[in-house]
Amino acid sequence: MEQSLAVIGSHLFLVFGLLALGGAATMVFARSAVHSVVGFLFCMLALASCYLCLGAEFLATAQILVYAGGIVVLFLFVVMIVELSKYKEQTRFQLHTPWAVGLVVAGAAAFIAVFWQTYFSPSAPQALTLDPTLAQGLDVANQNAQAISRGLYADFLLPFEILSVILLVALVGAVVLAKAERT
Amino acid sequence: MPSMNSVLLISFLLFSIGVVGVLIRRNALIILMCAELMLNAANLNLIAFARHSGTVHGQAFALLVMGLAAAEVAVGLALVVALYRKKSTIQVDELDLLKG
Amino acid sequence: MSHYAPILLVFLMASAIPAVVWYLSRLIRPNLPNAIKCSSYECGITTTTEAREKLSIRYYLVAVMFLVFDVETVFLMPWAIQMKELALFGLVEIGVFLFLLLLGYGYIWSKGALDWE
Numbered sequence: 001m002e003q004s005l006a007v008i009g010s011h012l013f014l015v016f017g018l019l020a021l022g023g024a025a026t027m028v029f030a031r032s033a034v035h036s037v038v039g040f041l042f043c044m045l046a047l048a049s050c051y052l053c054l055g056a057e058f059l060a061t062a063q064i065l066v067y068a069g070g071i072v073v074l075f076l077f078v079v080m081i082v083e084l085s086k087y088k089e090q091t092r093f094q095l096h097t098p099w100a101v102g103l104v105v106a107g108a109a110a111f112i113a114v115f116w117q118t119y120f121s122p123s124a125p126q127a128l129t130l131d132p133t134l135a136q137g138l139d140v141a142n143q144n145a146q147a148i149s150r151g152l153y154a155d156f157l158l159p160f161e162i163l164s165v166i167l168l169v170a171l172v173g174a175v176v177l178a179k180a181e182r183t
Numbered sequence: 184m185p186s187m188n189s190v191l192l193i194s195f196l197l198f199s200i201g202v203v204g205v206l207i208r209r210n211a212l213i214i215l216m217c218a219e220l221m222l223n224a225a226n227l228n229l230i231a232f233a234r235h236s237g238t239v240h241g242q243a244f245a246l247l248v249m250g251l252a253a254a255e256v257a258v259g260l261a262l263v264v265a266l267y268r269k270k271s272t273i274q275v276d277e278l279d280l281l282k283g
Numbered sequence: 284m285s286h287y288a289p290i291l292l293v294f295l296m297a298s299a300i301p302a303v304v305w306y307l308s309r310l311i312r313p314n315l316p317n318a319i320k321c322s323s324y325e326c327g328i329t330t331t332t333e334a335r336e337k338l339s340i341r342y343y344l345v346a347v348m349f350l351v352f353d354v355e356t357v358f359l360m361p362w363a364i365q366m367k368e369l370a371l372f373g374l375v376e377i378g379v380f381l382f383l384l385l386l387g388y389g390y391i392w393s394k395g396a397l398d399w400e
Contacts, residue, residue, distance in 0.1 A: 012291075013185035017193035024197055024220055028204035033212055040216050043197075047223055050193070052287060053185060056230045056242050059249075062357045066249050070350035071219065071256050077346050078212060078260045080338040082267045100206040107199065118188075144242075149361030151243035153373050160358070163250050164380040167351050170254035171387040174347045175396050177261035178340055246357070253354045257347045264343060 013053040020046035033079045041072045058145040190231040198224035211266070211273040215259045222252045344396050355384050 023046055026039030044067040051060040152160060197220060204217030226245040233241025267273055323330055362369065362377050369376075391397060 010185060014189055014193075017189070021193065021196055021200065024200040027213070027216055027220070028200055028208065033210060036213050036216065040219070043220065044223070047197075047227065050227060051230055054190070054230050054234050056233070056245070058361065059226075059230060059242055059245055062246060062249055065357055066253055066350075066354055067219075067223075070253060070346075070353045074256055074260055074343070074346045074350055075212065075216065077338065077343050078263060081264060081340060081343055082212075082273055104203055104206060107202065111195065111199070145361050146365055147239045148243050148246065149365035149369070151239035152246060152358075152361055153365070153369055153376060155240060156243050156247065157376060159244075159247050160376070161379055163247055163254075163358075164383040166251060166254045167354060168383045168387040170257045171347065171351045171384075172390055174257040174261040175344060175391050175394060177258070177265045178343055178347070179394065179396060246361075250354045250358065253350050257350055260343070261347070264340065 013050055016046045016049040016053060020050060034076075037072060037075045037079060040075065041068055044068050044072065056144065058148050187231060187235060190227065194224045194227040194231070197221075197227065209274050209276050211263050211275050212260075214275065215256065215263070218259075219252055219256065222248055222255075341399065344391075348391065348396075351384070351387070355380075 020043045023039045023041075023043030027036045027043060030036045030039055044063060048060045048063040048068070051057075051063060201217040201221035201224065204220070205214050208214055208217070226248055229241040229245040229248070231241075233239060233245075263273055266278070270278065272278075358380065359377070362373055366373065
């Protein structure tokens, strides 16, 4: 039982990763904006499962809380506010912009070059591992949130406080922008 | 445990789907979602390398990135709403107010 | 990892049951569509307009506030479970964090974003 669970667990990451890719592809290529948002939601949930597979339990929970609970709802509200059904996109994609296509092709070429270098060249570097023994500092088994709080509140003091300023600015900015001409 | 290469490959593909979305879609909402997707791909990398290095800093930083993404979405969507009220459209190529 | 196997199992079962029930009911029921049956169901009243009506901007403002304070809660949790170890330093740190967000809260309150009219 334990053995088979371990084998399934090692493949689960790939399963969830492929699901996330599928959600992302739905998001980009869906015709209606609501379908895009649903694809985004699916992608975020699959990514939360990926985080779980990598032993980041607290982050998986935070991903569901922040993304699935907050950001997707925000996107859905805006989809309903802007009444997309009245303003259909005449052509969905702007593939006619040559530099966009050029950029994508260049990126793909760079990736294939790196991929080739990594796997098939004689001087291929050693693959990095995610051995479970490496994860001791993370206290994966039961205390992931405690470990994160040690890292976050002891070592990342300044980024944390800056984030609170950014959240404040975002809150004020969103209210100012959205309320601008109500009365 | 998944291998590092599979994690990197998945996060690379997610990031490139995000880039492709930003480049080819014209709907401002979907462009914002694609930006979120790219942040998530970066988060996946951070978590994988936190695991690899055995320290927790990558995970703590991913949490900070998540908070930043929330702030970005709040302001970005408010911009989209303000834009919609001004121009009645959210197609990015119809926004040519700055054209000389 | 294996503590999460039950959650996955529940998840799979929860998605399988509706699919099976839906498919079974499709197999068994007689298929006799007519105009009234095919129209969208709105509490038995005849539908007048489309469902995609324009929402008020206030919903967006409420959602933004929810999102920001949601993130705040996510950051409060690791502090709360580690409160004793972080001691006074952590208290000051989280105090600054909460104070800044409370400033934002006071601002939106004074701007009247919380009034529904």
